[in-house]
Amino acid sequence: MEQILFRHNRPGRCVTFAEYQGEGGFVALKKALSGMSPDEVQQAVIDSGLRGRGGAGFPTGKKWSFVPRNLTGPRWLICNCDEMEPGTYKDRILLEANPYSLVEGMVLACYAIGVRHSFIFIRRGYEQAAANLRRAIAEATAAGLLGENIQGSGFSCDIDVHVSAGRYICGEETALMNALEGKRANPRAKPPFPAIKGLWGGPTVVNNVESLANIPAIIAQGPRWFKGTAATPEASGMKLFCVSGHVATPACFELPLGMTLGEIIDGPCGGMRPGSNFKACLPGGASTPYFTPAHLGVPMDFDPVAKAGSRLGTGGIVVFDQHTCMVAATLNLVKFYARESCGWCTPCREGLPFVVHLLEQIESGQGSEEHITILKEHVQYLNYAFCALAPGAMGPVDGLLRHFEDEVREHIITGKCPCRS
Amino acid sequence: MIPIELKAELQGRIAAAVTNREAAVDVMKALQAHYGWLTDEAVVEAAGLLGLSPLQVEELATFYEMIYRRPVGRQVIHVCDSISCWAMGGETLLSHIAALLGVGVGETTADGLFTLLPCCCLGNCGEAPTLMIGDTIFGGVSLEGAAELLDQQRNR
Numbered sequence: 001m002e003q004i005l006f007r008h009n010r011p012g013r014c015v016t017f018a019e020y021q022g023e024g025g026f027v028a029l030k031k032a033l034s035g036m037s038p039d040e041v042q043q044a045v046i047d048s049g050l051r052g053r054g055g056a057g058f059p060t061g062k063k064w065s066f067v068p069r070n071l072t073g074p075r076w077l078i079c080n081c082d083e084m085e086p087g088t089y090k091d092r093i094l095l096e097a098n099p100y101s102l103v104e105g106m107v108l109a110c111y112a113i114g115v116r117h118s119f120i121f122i123r124r125g126y127e128q129a130a131a132n133l134r135r136a137i138a139e140a141t142a143a144g145l146l147g148e149n150i151q152g153s154g155f156s157c158d159i160d161v162h163v164s165a166g167r168y169i170c171g172e173e174t175a176l177m178n179a180l181e182g183k184r185a186n187p188r189a190k191p192p193f194p195a196i197k198g199l200w201g202g203p204t205v206v207n208n209v210e211s212l213a214n215i216p217a218i219i220a221q222g223p224r225w226f227k228g229t230a231a232t233p234e235a236s237g238m239k240l241f242c243v244s245g246h247v248a249t250p251a252c253f254e255l256p257l258g259m260t261l262g263e264i265i266d267g268p269c270g271g272m273r274p275g276s277n278f279k280a281c282l283p284g285g286a287s288t289p290y291f292t293p294a295h296l297g298v299p300m301d302f303d304p305v306a307k308a309g310s311r312l313g314t315g316g317i318v319v320f321d322q323h324t325c326m327v328a329a330t331l332n333l334v335k336f337y338a339r340e341s342c343g344w345c346t347p348c349r350e351g352l353p354f355v356v357h358l359l360e361q362i363e364s365g366q367g368s369e370e371h372i373t374i375l376k377e378h379v380q381y382l383n384y385a386f387c388a389l390a391p392g393a394m395g396p397v398d399g400l401l402r403h404f405e406d407e408v409r410e411h412i413i414t415g416k417c418p419c420r421s
Numbered sequence: 422m423i424p425i426e427l428k429a430e431l432q433g434r435i436a437a438a439v440t441n442r443e444a445a446v447d448v449m450k451a452l453q454a455h456y457g458w459l460t461d462e463a464v465v466e467a468a469g470l471l472g473l474s475p476l477q478v479e480e481l482a483t484f485y486e487m488i489y490r491r492p493v494g495r496q497v498i499h500v501c502d503s504i505s506c507w508a509m510g511g512e513t514l515l516s517h518i519a520a521l522l523g524v525g526v527g528e529t530t531a532d533g534l535f536t537l538l539p540c541c542c543l544g545n546c547g548e549a550p551t552l553m554i555g556d557t558i559f560g561g562v563s564l565e566g567a568a569e570l571l572d573q574q575r576n577r
């Protein structure tokens with residue numbers, strides 16, 4: 001199978017600068033700087049159909065096009081490598097194997113948007129990824145592929161690495177900008193959107209690691225080729241799916257977008273682990289409503305997953321077997337969000353601990369029928385929170401109530417957890 | 422008081438930033454590495470370096486999971502309690518380590534060697550359950566493996 005991001009990977013170690021260059025690395029950058037205008041680079045990304053890999057699936061080229069053309073003053077590009085959503089570890093795997101495609105992709109993005117100075121925002125715990133990137137940046141700079149007057153084109157740009165200190169909300173793009181500015185990382189009101197007024201008040205683009213790392217292949221091999229690597233005509237490109245939980249061989253795989261969930265589990269994941277049967281999964285990280293055996297035929301692409309009632313999210317697939325209590329799993333997830341709430345707005349700060357309380361009651365056999373109604377109401381109420389963290393927290397609760405209401409009710413009727421002996 | 426070399430290094434870091442406070446997290450981390458945790462003295466020193474008030478530094482320090490505003494042991498053991506690790510026995514692992522160390526979660530051993538803290542997803546979900554000691558991440562940690570890890574750390 002064709003690979004884009006994992007094409008240069010070496011078993012057990014990071015690819016070297018020389019190896020990456022020897023296999024077509026930085027060809028896209030040289031091609032763009034010697035013969036393409038920034039608009040042409042942007043257009044190629046639009047034509048490729050690339051959608052953001054950070055969770056929301058927003059078309060990448062279109063996002064770039066929102067940055068006003070003729071504003072004076074600095075504009076910024078931020079690569080989002082906060083990756084703290086439970087079940088998601090693709091950006092770490094990518095950067096530990098190959099930091100160069102991200103560096104090349106960022107220079108191309110800076111060229112397309114007209115950015116002089118860019119940042120990579122990395123979570124705490126990803127020190128190896130940060131070290132790989134610092135080395136890659138130094139090597140690229142020494143080779144004249146980054147820094148002043150790149151390849152004699154007159155275009156200059158830098159990349160700064162910022163390593164954070166651990167807080168999930170820093171991944172939300174406006175909170176991230178506050179974090180980078182050295183402020184407490186509460187989200188900002190939108191509008192104004194970052195493309196108009198972002199980092200230090202300047203136009204700013206925030207993109208995920210995986211989104212940016214795909215740019216070199218799009219420029220080198222063309223948007224049509226990129227689009228065609230997907231499994232269905234509607235989908236575009238490949239996706240990193242990081243799988244965890246009760247499958248035989250959990251790992252991060254680069255697969256064509258649009259492969260079905262069942263194909264991913266039975267193929268690269270080696271099926272379920274011995275003794276386990278598929279009961280449910282989070283299809284795209286901790287904030288996505290569950291999929292059940294009825295969804296194994298859903299193509300794993302943005303629109304089909306949304307149509308089936310969930311979200312492709314980050315591509316973090318967390319698989320649960322028949323022994324898993326879905327109330328307990330949901331409780332674990334909402335506890336995470338309650339703890340990570342930044343505390344800025346009331347629905348989230350007060351609402352999530354209340355939802356945790358309700359789920360604890362139900363799980364311990366103290367629940368009542370009314371709790372189901374209240375939980376359903378809260379799936380709606382938390383949409384009124386200030387940022388997307390709280391609605392995301394309710395994703396699994398929504399899935400629990402839609403697909404496992406009988407299991408919830410069994411807790412209430414029998415007064416105990418049916419999954420515990 | 423921090424050593425002059427460290428102070429000079431941090432002043433250099435701050436000078437390279439777009440604005441002073443952009444370097445706040447780096448400064449807090451460096452002071453934490455020096456003192457073992459972010460002491461009250463360190464908060465004041467960070468504020469002085471960054472041109473912020475101590476309260477502004479406090480506001481940042483208390484926000485982040487990996488900045489410690491209370492004393493911790495020589496090694497902090499962070500055990501992931503997020504969903505993939507939970508599915509693979511993370512809760513059992515955490516209580517097992519607590520029993521091995523003879524402390525409750527959030528506490529430090531009497532010899533001052535270890536502090537045990539639960540933490541968010543460490544981005545190693547495919548090799549659950551996962552924990553982090555200092556800066557090093559360990560995946561697929563079994564109960565026996567945890568005991569061995571602690572012994573290794575003790576004998577370092």
Ligand SMILES: Cc1cc2nc3c(=O)[nH]c(=O)nc-3n(C[C@H](O)[C@H](O)[C@H](O)COP(=O)(O)O)c2cc1C
Binds near residue numbers: 051053057082169
């Ligand atoms: C609470 C929260 C956490 C987020 N964490 C991340 C993250 O760790 N990495 C990421 O790329 N996007 C994250 N996002 C999404 C970003 O806000 C943003 O949409 C994304 O970085 C845009 O990149 P893309 O267009 O390339 O997908 C998060 C969003 C929310 C609401």
Ligand code: SF4
Binds near residue numbers: 187341344346
């Ligand atoms: S929804 Fe939660 S995380 Fe988002 S601003 Fe409100 S309190 Fe903060």
Ligand code: FES
Binds near residue numbers: 086087542546
């Ligand atoms: S859930 Fe434990 S490392 Fe991700």
